[in-house]
Amino acid sequence: MRIETMATGRIIRVEKDKSARRDSVVKLFGVYILCAVLFAASLFLFLWTRVAVVTINYEMVDLTEKRDILLKENRELKIQYETVITPKNLERMGDELGLDYPGQSQLIPVREDGEDTKK
Amino acid sequence: MAKIQKNKDRRRTNAEKWLRFRTGVVLVVFLTFFLIILARIVNLMLINGDTLYSYAERQHRVISTFITRRGNIYDVNGLNLAVSLEMESVCAYPEEIKNPEKAADLLSAILSIDKKLILKRLKGSKNFVWVKRRVTPSQAKRIKDLKLDGIGFVKEDKRFYPHRTLASHVIGFAGIDSQGLAGIEYKLDGDLKSTRIHYVAVRDAKGERLFGTDLSETSALRNCDVTLTVDVWAQYIAERELISAVRGSFAAGGVAVVMDPATGEILAMASHPEFDPNVFRKYPKSSWRNRAVSMNFEPGSTFKIFLVSSVLEDEIATVEDTLYCEGGGYEVMNTMFHDHGGNFGMLSVSNIVTYSSNIGAIKLGMKLGKKRYFDYLSVFGFGKSTGIMLPGEERGLIPPVSSTNDVDLAALSFGHGLSVTPIQLITAAAAIANGGFLMEPHIVKRITRSDGDIVYEAKPKIVRRVMGDETARKVREIMVNVVESGTGSGAKVPGFSVAGKTGTAQIFDSETGTYSETEFIASFVGFIPSVEPKLVVLVVVDRPKSNFYGGGVAAPAFSKIAGDTMRYLKIYPEEMLIRGDEIRQRDKNSLPPLM
Numbered sequence: 001m002r003i004e005t006m007a008t009g010r011i012i013r014v015e016k017d018k019s020a021r022r023d024s025v026v027k028l029f030g031v032y033i034l035c036a037v038l039f040a041a042s043l044f045l046f047l048w049t050r051v052a053v054v055t056i057n058y059e060m061v062d063l064t065e066k067r068d069i070l071l072k073e074n075r076e077l078k079i080q081y082e083t084v085i086t087p088k089n090l091e092r093m094g095d096e097l098g099l100d101y102p103g104q105s106q107l108i109p110v111r112e113d114g115e116d117t118k119k
Numbered sequence: 120m121a122k123i124q125k126n127k128d129r130r131r132t133n134a135e136k137w138l139r140f141r142t143g144v145v146l147v148v149f150l151t152f153f154l155i156i157l158a159r160i161v162n163l164m165l166i167n168g169d170t171l172y173s174y175a176e177r178q179h180r181v182i183s184t185f186i187t188r189r190g191n192i193y194d195v196n197g198l199n200l201a202v203s204l205e206m207e208s209v210c211a212y213p214e215e216i217k218n219p220e221k222a223a224d225l226l227s228a229i230l231s232i233d234k235k236l237i238l239k240r241l242k243g244s245k246n247f248v249w250v251k252r253r254v255t256p257s258q259a260k261r262i263k264d265l266k267l268d269g270i271g272f273v274k275e276d277k278r279f280y281p282h283r284t285l286a287s288h289v290i291g292f293a294g295i296d297s298q299g300l301a302g303i304e305y306k307l308d309g310d311l312k313s314t315r316i317h318y319v320a321v322r323d324a325k326g327e328r329l330f331g332t333d334l335s336e337t338s339a340l341r342n343c344d345v346t347l348t349v350d351v352w353a354q355y356i357a358e359r360e361l362i363s364a365v366r367g368s369f370a371a372g373g374v375a376v377v378m379d380p381a382t383g384e385i386l387a388m389a390s391h392p393e394f395d396p397n398v399f400r401k402y403p404k405s406s407w408r409n410r411a412v413s414m415n416f417e418p419g420s421t422f423k424i425f426l427v428s429s430v431l432e433d434e435i436a437t438v439e440d441t442l443y444c445e446g447g448g449y450e451v452m453n454t455m456f457h458d459h460g461g462n463f464g465m466l467s468v469s470n471i472v473t474y475s476s477n478i479g480a481i482k483l484g485m486k487l488g489k490k491r492y493f494d495y496l497s498v499f500g501f502g503k504s505t506g507i508m509l510p511g512e513e514r515g516l517i518p519p520v521s522s523t524n525d526v527d528l529a530a531l532s533f534g535h536g537l538s539v540t541p542i543q544l545i546t547a548a549a550a551i552a553n554g555g556f557l558m559e560p561h562i563v564k565r566i567t568r569s570d571g572d573i574v575y576e577a578k579p580k581i582v583r584r585v586m587g588d589e590t591a592r593k594v595r596e597i598m599v600n601v602v603e604s605g606t607g608s609g610a611k612v613p614g615f616s617v618a619g620k621t622g623t624a625q626i627f628d629s630e631t632g633t634y635s636e637t638e639f640i641a642s643f644v645g646f647i648p649s650v651e652p653k654l655v656v657l658v659v660v661d662r663p664k665s666n667f668y669g670g671g672v673a674a675p676a677f678s679k680i681a682g683d684t685m686r687y688l689k690i691y692p693e694e695m696l697i698r699g700d701e702i703r704q705r706d707k708n709s710l711p712p713l714m
Contacts, residue, residue, distance in 0.1 A: 072205065076204070078199075079202055082281045082282075086285065087285075087352055087355035088283075091355075101683075101686075107691070108699045108702055108703075109696055110703065111700070
């Protein structure tokens, strides 16, 4: 700031106006930059979430496929198990092992209520 | 100085103007671009929006088909009786096959199909042909490894019955396209059948991946599973003993039914000859028939329990009243009737049933009168469908009362001259067991949608009351005598008091117009225990060649079925429970005290 220009009140006012305008431009520029950064950040956030959704979708598809395979396997194993433990098979296996149903004298039924009371 | 300052001001002014100009140019350029972009957006979004949207839809969305698996059939404990397995079928696109000869050669070796047959299909004019449907996983893998042009695979469901012949007549079977053809599979095909829906799914740029399309809420996909009242073990016991009785007597077939008299639930329904629904085509069609609901037969002496029930309920006679049984022969309208168990003189009403006197039954029938007797037959549900959820149920045949003469009434009194089905017979017998209530028999316990909603749940349904509690008790006591000292001694179950009635009916020969002297239907219907019965069991053996009496062939089968089923259900004789209590008490006393 030059002293000679400070001598007249008019020049000082112009200098003040210019300085205020510059400050406001700087502030405005700052606001623009901030807006731009916010815009970029929100754009990034938007894109990031979109990409994340797509990625999660892919993961879901993969996991769903794996789940379906496991469920199918589980189902088939259950059916296989039930096929093996059919009454006919169990009785046949029992026969092969020389097992027989217990006679009435070999059975001691226990009342369900655990009390020695008649049903 | 002032000039220098002026020049500086001018330069600054010029610089500012230049700056404004450049800013203006940049603004205009940006504005222009912005306007261009805006115009393009307007063009894309508003003017061509619909068209472009449809292009995008077409690119990212695909119409996909989802086929649900055919519903399962379970036993009462949730064990699988009928399931659908995913299998692969081999198909061909003849136009794409470069070397049909080589392809046929390779496929023939793996699939064990005649090469000429495959070649004929591969050289045909159709765009798509089946090579073999539902191949084994190992066959599918071997064919895939060949990487043949024009040979593809389609995933299909195959119905599988893990228990093979068990309850096959109840479950029935489904055809190659998973359509129900017999039994529950047929009757409830509408609930069980697989459903197919088309839906829009999202795919990626490669056109492969489908993003999470949730179909769980799609109502069209809610096919049903069916839970039966049949218990696999009770069914097995019934089938095992029925087969034993049928084979042991060289019979043509048979039926065994186990019912809970309190609810009308069928625990087991066995029919012989048997078949395996996995390979049902390998068995004769006659073996597919569920005789428990479709067999019309003359019940013979088992029917006397209904006659006596009617007589006692109408108070025509008491249990102790005696009738003269004519020494074994009795003529009605020039037709001679005989007793087969002996030449009886005076018999009480109770003993008429105990010793199964036909003449005594005829006299009781005459006393009751044909109108009342026919009323009771109708009340017991004979001549009508029981409403059980099984296909092919017969109604039996009760002759019209108007055309019935005394000879017919005499025959009807001991279970001839009419026909019933096993399910009718056991349902009516259950009414005696439960104190006089005719229950609607049911074999389907529950129908559940795949999302867990219960579509149908069977509840015990009383059709009507057919007799008073006191009458039912008296008839049960008479039936206990049948087992204790009468024709049904083979039906005894150690530890239990059993009530029952034997039946040996001659089969009517339509060719000669007379009853056969060599062909019979042996039957036994009974309850266990006799007081507050838990089970009603009916055994019918069709045309036994040896030991054709109901007491000889059907009663022992009843004994095994009833005894083993009671043990399976953990219903023990009271004396066993008391012994268990004593042993446990003894052990309890001998246990050392806790520290």
